[in-house]
Amino acid sequence: MTMSLGPYASFIVMSYAAAALVVAILIGWVMLDYRSQTQRLRELEQRGITRRSGRGATELR
Numbered sequence: 001m002t003m004s005l006g007p008y009a010s011f012i013v014m015s016y017a018a019a020a021l022v023v024a025i026l027i028g029w030v031m032l033d034y035r036s037q038t039q040r041l042r043e044l045e046q047r048g049i050t051r052r053s054g055r056g057a058t059e060l061r
Contacts, residue, residue, distance in 0.1 A: 005012050
């Protein structure tokens with residue numbers, strides 16, 4: 001069964017592609033920020049600064 005998107009097919013496909021690209025970029029950004037934040041926590045803990053929760057940065061995973 002084929003689906004006909006009509007005269008706006010290219011617009012619809014490009015809109016979904018753009019939305020997927022934005023979501024992929026946001027996922028990548030969150031992953032990079034998570035790594036950055038855990039690295040900062042490790043550096044702070046190595047300097048003797050602890051968090052109130054008492055968990056170490058290595059225990060976050």
